[in-house]
Amino acid sequence: MLGPKTLDEDTAQVLGYPLGDYNPSCKDDPDFIGPLTLRWSDGTESCVFDSEIHGYHGEMESSAKLHGEGAPRKFACGKCGHDRFRVTAQFDYWDACDDLLDDEPDLPAQDYFCNIIFFGTCTTCGHVNSILDMDL
Numbered sequence: 387m388l389g390p391k392t393l394d395e396d397t398a399q400v401l402g403y404p405l406g407d408y409n410p411s412c413k414d415d416p417d418f419i420g421p422l423t424l425r426w427s428d429g430t431e432s433c434v435f436d437s438e439i440h441g442y443h444g445e446m447e448s449s450a451k452l453h454g455e456g457a458p459r460k461f462a463c464g465k466c467g468h469d470r471f472r473v474t475a476q477f478d479y480w481d482a483c484d485d486l487l488d489d490e491p492d493l494p495a496q497d498y499f500c501n502i503i504f505f506g507t508c509t510t511c512g513h514v515n516s517i518l519d520m521d522l
């Protein structure tokens with residue numbers, strides 16, 4: 387799903403949608419929602435996460451999660467405001483995935499993650515920002 391680049395070989399700007407614009411109770415939450423795109427230093431872009439395509443519910447074609455629309459915004463460091471990061475992603479798999487794969491052993495297990503977290507380490511100040519944290 388990440389294309390030919392690995393996430394840690396380059397720094398990137400992160401394009402996505404502020405959670406607070408889509409969920410008023412999270413108005414002051416700096417987290418983004420997807421679709422999440424990384425713009426690499428050579429100007430190319432990779433869509434790294436889209437809840438309609440990736441993850442457990444995306445795979446089940448029943449995603450009811452928040453989904454950004456329109457022009458994406460650039461994520462800014464919560465400490466210094468700069469916008470270039472070294473991005474890491476964490477995928478978590480829960481019991482529902484195990485049950486599903488017991489029933490359907492031929493499914494691509496790696497695509498059925500239940501929670502995804504993207505972190506961005508600011509290349510300017512070193513602050514580790516939580517960019518996106520979603521149950522799926």
Ligand SMILES: [Zn+2]
Binds near residue numbers: 464509511
């Ligand atoms: Zn910073």
